[in-house]
Amino acid sequence: MAAAAVEPRVVVVGAGPAGSRCVEALVKAGIRPLVIDESARSGGQIYRRQPDNFTRSAEQLYGSEAAKATRLHKSFDGLQGRFDYWPESLIWNLAGNRIFVVRGAQQCSVEFSSLVICSGATDRLLPVPGWNYSGCYSLGGAQIALKAQACAIGAEVVFMGTGPLLYLVAAQYAKAGARVAGVLDTSPFYRRVAALPDLLANPRALYHGLGLTASLYLKGVPVYSGVEPLAIEGDAAAGVSAVRFRDGRGREKQLHCDAVAMGYHLRPETQLADLARCQFDFDASTRQWLPRIDRDGRSTVADIYLAGDGARIRGADAAEASGELAALALLADRGQAVDSQRVARLQQQLGQLERFARGLAKAFPWPHQLAAQLADATVLCRCEVVTVGEMRSTIALTGASEANRAKAFSRVGMGRCQGRYCANAGAEVIAAATDGDICSAGRLRAQAPVKPLPLALVEVAPEDWLEVSAEGVDPVLKPAEAGL
Ligand SMILES: Cc1cc2nc3c(=O)[nH]c(=O)nc-3n(C[C@H](O)[C@H](O)[C@H](O)COP(=O)(O)OP(=O)(O)OC[C@H]3O[C@@H](n4cnc5c(N)ncnc54)[C@H](O)[C@@H]3O)c2cc1C
Numbered sequence: 001m002a003a004a005a006v007e008p009r010v011v012v013v014g015a016g017p018a019g020s021r022c023v024e025a026l027v028k029a030g031i032r033p034l035v036i037d038e039s040a041r042s043g044g045q046i047y048r049r050q051p052d053n054f055t056r057s058a059e060q061l062y063g064s065e066a067a068k069a070t071r072l073h074k075s076f077d078g079l080q081g082r083f084d085y086w087p088e089s090l091i092w093n094l095a096g097n098r099i100f101v102v103r104g105a106q107q108c109s110v111e112f113s114s115l116v117i118c119s120g121a122t123d124r125l126l127p128v129p130g131w132n133y134s135g136c137y138s139l140g141g142a143q144i145a146l147k148a149q150a151c152a153i154g155a156e157v158v159f160m161g162t163g164p165l166l167y168l169v170a171a172q173y174a175k176a177g178a179r180v181a182g183v184l185d186t187s188p189f190y191r192r193v194a195a196l197p198d199l200l201a202n203p204r205a206l207y208h209g210l211g212l213t214a215s216l217y218l219k220g221v222p223v224y225s226g227v228e229p230l231a232i233e234g235d236a237a238a239g240v241s242a243v244r245f246r247d248g249r250g251r252e253k254q255l256h257c258d259a260v261a262m263g264y265h266l267r268p269e270t271q272l273a274d275l276a277r278c279q280f281d282f283d284a285s286t287r288q289w290l291p292r293i294d295r296d297g298r299s300t301v302a303d304i305y306l307a308g309d310g311a312r313i314r315g316a317d318a319a320e321a322s323g324e325l326a327a328l329a330l331l332a333d334r335g336q337a338v339d340s341q342r343v344a345r346l347q348q349q350l351g352q353l354e355r356f357a358r359g360l361a362k363a364f365p366w367p368h369q370l371a372a373q374l375a376d377a378t379v380l381c382r383c384e385v386v387t388v389g390e391m392r393s394t395i396a397l398t399g400a401s402e403a404n405r406a407k408a409f410s411r412v413g414m415g416r417c418q419g420r421y422c423a424n425a426g427a428e429v430i431a432a433a434t435d436g437d438i439c440s441a442g443r444l445r446a447q448a449p450v451k452p453l454p455l456a457l458v459e460v461a462p463e464d465w466l467e468v469s470a471e472g473v474d475p476v477l478k479p480a481e482a483g484l
Contacts, residue, residue: 009034010330011099011112013091013272016044017316018118018308018323020076025327027082029336034110035083036101038090038451042076044308045120045140046316048147049073061147063172064208065316072320093448094275097303102453114303114334116326117272118319119310123263124288125421126161126371127388130232131262132379135240138421139263143169152178154259158243160184160229162364163265164209170221170261171212180221181257184245186264186367188226198359201352205315222255224248228370232260265364266313267424273311274446276304282439285361286313287368288424289443295347297326298333305330318353321346371425372432380429381422383415391426392433401434402442403427416452419444 010026012019015037026033041049047069050056058066086103093100100109123138130136137145137153139161145151146169156179159170170183192199199206216223226248233242233254242256265286273291274280279300280289290312292300297307307326308319325346328338374380376389394400394410403426406412412426413419419426423444430441 009112010114011110012116014118014120015042016120017072018319020072021320021323022116022118022307022327023083024075025324027079029331033083036086036089036091040088043073047072050148090451092450092453094272114330116305117310118308118323119269119272121266121268121309121313122420124265124267124424126264127374127378127380127425128229128232129375129378130234132382133232133234133239135259136232137261139165139169139261142261146172146176156181156257157259157261158182158255158257159261161263162187165263167212171215174219174221182222182255184227185225186227187364192363195359195363198355202356264366268310271446271450273306276301287366287438296329297322298329314353314357318350321350368428371428381412383417384411386410386412388429391429395433403444406430413444418447
């Protein structure tokens with residue numbers, strides 16, 4: 001069927017706090033954006049909604065953030081009909097001003113006039129011997145099981161890593177009645193004390209964080225600071241059985257468990273920004289590459305805006321503010337009038353929250369020294385099952401001292417996750433094996449598909465792919481055109 005010519009659209013990627021506030025500001029200004037999110041319901045990570053037939057209250061689900069969650073959900077739902085919404089739809093590729101979307105077995109492309117990427121974050125992971133056993137989850141995964149399905153990942157869980165999410169998810173598990181065998185934080189306590197001046201930029205969040213830690217102590221959960229993870233014990237058949245670590249005083253200890261949730265703060269989901277050819281800068285405070293943005297969220301590419309955790313890890317309140325700011329920047333760039341006082345207020349709020357985020361990065365640093373000293377037998381890339389030792393010998397044999405070259409020779413970052421879970425540690429292993437400079441190890445370039453595609457898409461013959469009829473959407477593309 002021939003497609004009618006369609007006007008390029010304003011497209012918003014993600015319906016979390018950043019995307020929701022962005023949509024709200026665009027709709028208010030008379031624009032009808034297309035919102036695409038791979039989740040079934042809006043809310044993003046922090047305000048993730050439970051399936052329809054679940055009946056937990058907002059207070060049970062979101063605790064102290066219940067009022068904010070309810071406000072955000074109501075605002076998004078109240079605007080239905082004034083924007084186009086594609087839930088359960090994954091943007092897996094971007095080329096020029098066109099995105100490629102898969103919805104179940106349907107595949108289509110959308111031409112955009114402007115794109116606001118509010119793609120959120122994922123856990124930042126650090127390998128440890130045994131992290132490939134069953135029963136080992138990311139912190140985010142453990143939280144999603146609880147929030148979305150009211151399930152615990154195990155009967156006795158160890159939480160290991162660093163960052164605010166470590167204490168939050170452990171406290172949520174303890175509150176839900178799960179047995180928390182221990183919380184192991186690689187950050188020494190004095191780091192948190194040293195970060196206090198910056199953390200005071202958001203006293204409410206600081207108080208909330210202290211409350212979470214206190215709730216763990218009150219429930220008798222052992223909490224260790226300044227630990228060095230040694231191994232997750234277990235075997236391939238039975239999975240995880242214990243975590244071995246050195247405590248802050250260097251004493252070796254072991255905690256028995258049948259599941260481990262691990263994560264070292266977060267990393268922004270920047271693949272779409274990368275495919276859009278946005279420039280990136282190295283951020284020394286978090287040892288990550290971040291897309292360059294101005295204070296309103298404009299990227300270095302015209303008509304591409306970045307907001308929320310997908311641009312900078314600054315938390316949910318900042319995600320809301322930056323989503324609205326990005327929308328206002330887009331409107332201003334189109335020549336529409338915007339409320340300059342509102343812009344100034346949002347910029348000021350964001351500045352304050354940025355200071356708090358800097359405090360968190362100081363309080364819970366990425367323990368890069370641990371990546372550098374990993375044992376050779378540790379699995380580095382779980383998708384392709386490549387060990388740290390194999391990566392080191394690849395570097396020694398080929399002289400590859402840059403992440404993309406090392407990937408080509410070693411396959412680290414070439415699997416299903418496309419490096420989203422191994423790239424940070426991989427770069428540290430490269431840096432340690434070469435000149436020690438994490439910057440010159442570079443960053444893995446994003447490749448499509450940015451996330452795994454459903455098998456259904458492969459099984460459907462191209463001639464059977466359905467056309468998607470929605471305003472502003474082109475008909476289905478053949479695989480070669482879509483870059484498959
Ligand atoms: C797993 C996890 C759990 C978290 N839990 C908490 C918490 O309990 N409390 C807290 O304070 N902070 C939490 N955080 C941090 C918190 O997510 C943020 O501060 C806040 O949610 C960021 O909002 P956002 O809109 O930027 O991103 P998100 O809320 O992450 O929303 C991004 C949205 O974009 C969608 N998306 C991403 N890529 C694509 C794509 N290619 N195609 C289609 N859709 C896409 C996602 O499905 C998601 O709905 C969590 C982070 C993670 C990763």
